[in-house]
Structures are given as C-alpha cells and as structure tokens.
Amino acid sequence: MKNIPEVLIVTSHFWPNVGGVETHLNDLVAALTKRNWNVTVATYTPLARNINVKKFEKKESLTVYRMPWIGNNIVHRLTPYPALEFLYLFPGLFFISLFAILKNPNIKVIHAQGLVPAAVALLLGVLTHRKKLASTHNLYFFPRNGIYKRISRFVFSGMDFVLCLSKQSVEELIRLGVKSDKVILYRYWLDFQVFKHQSKTAVRKRLKVSNSFTAFFFSRLIETKGVKIVLELVKDKKLADINFIIGNIGPFEDEVIKTEKKYQNLKYVGFLKPNEVRSYITASDVVLVPSLVDEGYGRVAMEAIACGTPVLAADRGGLNEVIDLSVGVLAEPSKIDFANVLLDFYNKPEKLIKMRNNTDKYAKKYFSENNVETIIEYYNK
Known part of the structure; x- marks a missing residue:
C-alpha cells in the first residue's frame, strides 16, 4: 500500500481567524487534501478575537491542534517590537508543534508560515530530522544591522527552502544572506468555484x-x-x-x-x-x-x-x-x-x-x- 504523504503546517494564525494568510492556508489545506496529502496544523486559539473554538479537530485528512494562549489582541500591539513578538509567539507554538509531531510520527515535512513559525520549524527539524520549509507572506523591511536581522538570517538560512510570494520578497531574502538556490517564488491561488463573475x-x-x-x-x-x-x-x-x-x-x-x-x-x-x-x-x-x-x-x-x-x-x-x-x-x-x-x-x-x-x-x-x-x-x- 502506497504511503500517504503527510505535512505539518506551523502557523500563528489559522481559521477561524480571517485575513489573507488565513484564507491562503484554507486554500492550501484544500488543495493538499484534494491531492491525497494528510495535513496537520499546529497553531494557537485566536489571538486577536475572542472566539470559542475547539482545541483539537479531526476531519478526514485534516487534523488541527490549537494551543490556548493569552489573546486580547496582544499580538497586533507587539508588531512594532519584533523581539517581544517573538517571545510571545514562540513558546506555545513550539510545544503544540512538537506535540503534533509526536502524535503523528509519519509527518515528513514541516511547513512554517512566517518568521516565528520558521524558528519553531528550524528547532523541530533539527530535533526530529525532518525537512523544513518556510513561506513568507509579507515583506520584512529588515534593519541594516542588529539582532533582529541576525536572527532572521539564521532562521531563514536554516530552512531547506523559503517560499516567497513576490519578486521583491525573493530579493529581500537574498539581500538578507539566504542562499539564492533556497529562495523560491510562488503565488497564491483562488477557487474559481467561489471567486467568479456574477451579475x-x-x-x-x-x-x-x-x-x-x-x-x-x-x-x-x-x-x-x-x-x-x-x-x-x-x-x-x-x-x-x-x-x-x-x-x-x-x-x-x-x-x-x-x-x-x-x-x-x-x-x-x-x-x-x-x-x-x-x-x-x-x-x-x-x-x-x-x-x-x-x-x-x-x-x-x-x-x-x-x-x-x-x-x-x-x-x-x-x-x-x-x-x-x-x-x-x-x-x-x-x-x-x-x-x-x-x-x-x-x-x-x-x-x-x-x-x-x-x-x-x-x-x-x-x-x-x-x-x-x-x-x-x-x-x-
């Protein structure tokens, strides 16, 4: 019997959060499961909105683990302070991701969404010997110097591949110091059964x-x-x-x-x-x-x-x-x-x-x- 490929998606934000990244992840899960992938998602309960949501969900080829965490929109207030944002997001995301891998040992690929999840994937990849990829969904505007830039270079350089959403993002990662053969351009996509012309x-x-x-x-x-x-x-x-x-x-x-x-x-x-x-x-x-x-x-x-x-x-x-x-x-x-x-x-x-x-x-x-x-x-x- 052919082994079904399995991937772990690590993300700070997932449904029922709403936004461009969350919508893309819904599209990604749908496209992967349609192509016979088993998908596990490690994420937080909603951080910006007070929504009651299940900590564990299982539906056919999709499994979701949500880490309970302090919300109250702290995540958006920390956006101007990358170091504090990292300290806020990393611990819970690491432990829920590690738990997901222990519960699903057939996972072969860790796919992180953004910088902090990429740091989680880097550590998990080293500890569990799994392939690790990161997707970027925005530009980072890295400073010319400083610890934020050094940590970002270390994390993204540690990925097997970094998937960038625009040519500008590709250039930004290469300027950061990530090897060009690791930096890959990709595009979002849409479900044309949903997005279509109407009267x-x-x-x-x-x-x-x-x-x-x-x-x-x-x-x-x-x-x-x-x-x-x-x-x-x-x-x-x-x-x-x-x-x-x-x-x-x-x-x-x-x-x-x-x-x-x-x-x-x-x-x-x-x-x-x-x-x-x-x-x-x-x-x-x-x-x-x-x-x-x-x-x-x-x-x-x-x-x-x-x-x-x-x-x-x-x-x-x-x-x-x-x-x-x-x-x-x-x-x-x-x-x-x-x-x-x-x-x-x-x-x-x-x-x-x-x-x-x-x-x-x-x-x-x-x-x-x-x-x-x-x-x-x-x-x-």
Whole structure:
C-alpha cells in the first residue's frame, strides 16, 4: 500500500481567524487534501478575537491542534517590537508543534508560515530530522544591522527552502544572506468555484447598492492600508458623483463613521464575511488598494480580478506582480493620483469595460489552483 504523504503546517494564525494568510492556508489545506496529502496544523486559539473554538479537530485528512494562549489582541500591539513578538509567539507554538509531531510520527515535512513559525520549524527539524520549509507572506523591511536581522538570517538560512510570494520578497531574502538556490517564488491561488463573475445588476439589487459608479475599499482600517486616502477621496467635490463603500474594522472606524454621517456618497458596511466581501467586489466598478507600504502580494486585488472587477492599486511591493494594465491601474498612493484615475474611469467607462472583459482570462492564467504544485514540488525535493 502506497504511503500517504503527510505535512505539518506551523502557523500563528489559522481559521477561524480571517485575513489573507488565513484564507491562503484554507486554500492550501484544500488543495493538499484534494491531492491525497494528510495535513496537520499546529497553531494557537485566536489571538486577536475572542472566539470559542475547539482545541483539537479531526476531519478526514485534516487534523488541527490549537494551543490556548493569552489573546486580547496582544499580538497586533507587539508588531512594532519584533523581539517581544517573538517571545510571545514562540513558546506555545513550539510545544503544540512538537506535540503534533509526536502524535503523528509519519509527518515528513514541516511547513512554517512566517518568521516565528520558521524558528519553531528550524528547532523541530533539527530535533526530529525532518525537512523544513518556510513561506513568507509579507515583506520584512529588515534593519541594516542588529539582532533582529541576525536572527532572521539564521532562521531563514536554516530552512531547506523559503517560499516567497513576490519578486521583491525573493530579493529581500537574498539581500538578507539566504542562499539564492533556497529562495523560491510562488503565488497564491483562488477557487474559481467561489471567486467568479456574477451579475452586477442582481448583486447590487440584493445589497441595495445604487447603479452609480461605485468604488470599494476593503482592508483593515489602519493608516498604512490607505484608509485616510479613501476618506479624502470621499470628500473631494470633483468625485461627488462617485459612491464609495468601505468595509472592515480597525482604529479608523470612528473616523469612517463620522465621515459617512457627513457625506452621502460614502457607505460603511463594517466587518464582512468572505462571501459578503465577494458580493461587494462584484457590485463595484473598481476596487481600491491604496496601500502606503509595500504589500507582500495583495490578495484582495486577486479576488477582485477573479470576480471581474478592475483594480486601482498603489504602485507598491508585490501589487505590481498581481495586476497589469490589462486589468487595472497602478498609481502613487496619494489622493491626487487616485482621484485622477477615478475621474478618468468615470468619464471613460469604456476603459473599465475593456479591463473587465480581460479579467477572467487573466485570473485563470495567473491565479489557478495549479500554483500549489510549486509548493508540493519543494515538499518532495
């Protein structure tokens, strides 16, 4: 009887957390189990949200171990302090991962998601003689010197392979000192049974969105994601005929609500479930991604394209690897530049129609589930 391959995914965040990484991990688990892999996940109970969730779950080819840990959103407050974040995340993740391996001795590959899980994988790999890979999901902006940079170099260099989501990320790891033959480029992918074109008219009717030109912004409401730029666009008199929809929560939520009360062309829809995000993407004429910092990749831009909605994104980080001029526009993340592009779209709707007609072919070329084969290839090397 042929042995079924088994992998341990080590991650600080997993379902029912929501976010780009968590969504990708759901996709990864689904793609692996579909290809007859047994998948074990070692993670924490939700750290940023108070959700009751099982500490152990077993469903067919997927097993999940969740370590109870102090939450209360400490993890996000520690983001500016890498050393404290490491000390907070490492211990529990190491012990739950070790427990998972002891309970599932046929695991051959440890796949870490990010720096701290990679440190866990490095130690476990040495102790248990297993292959170890790490995936990066963002850029790290390593300082020129210091212990954070040295530890990061040590950890990533200790991996058998590091899978990077963008060319910028590949270059960052090589500059850090990781050997180039260890650093591999991969892409996220989408389930086209979920992300697909739908009738804009029908979705707008269901959501009670007007037939006016509509721009949608969905991201955590923090300054680096560009929410202040979107609010400035709302207030621009030249854009008064454009409807703006903002989704999600974050520190700028009160400012968004205050702006909504004052300006009729803004609708704030708060926290959205994934299916609701897809609906608002479909209902919109363009999706806005005005990030002020370099994005690792930009999943919401992928999802917009797959749903048939063109993207206006900041020319930052991996976003220019997600879209090209056939399906969107890249611009400097400023109110002036974004306003100029929106006005151009508003006055020349044929441009958006042409882009919309390109989205299906583009998504199937770049975002298909076949992208998982790159990951599996390096599991097996």
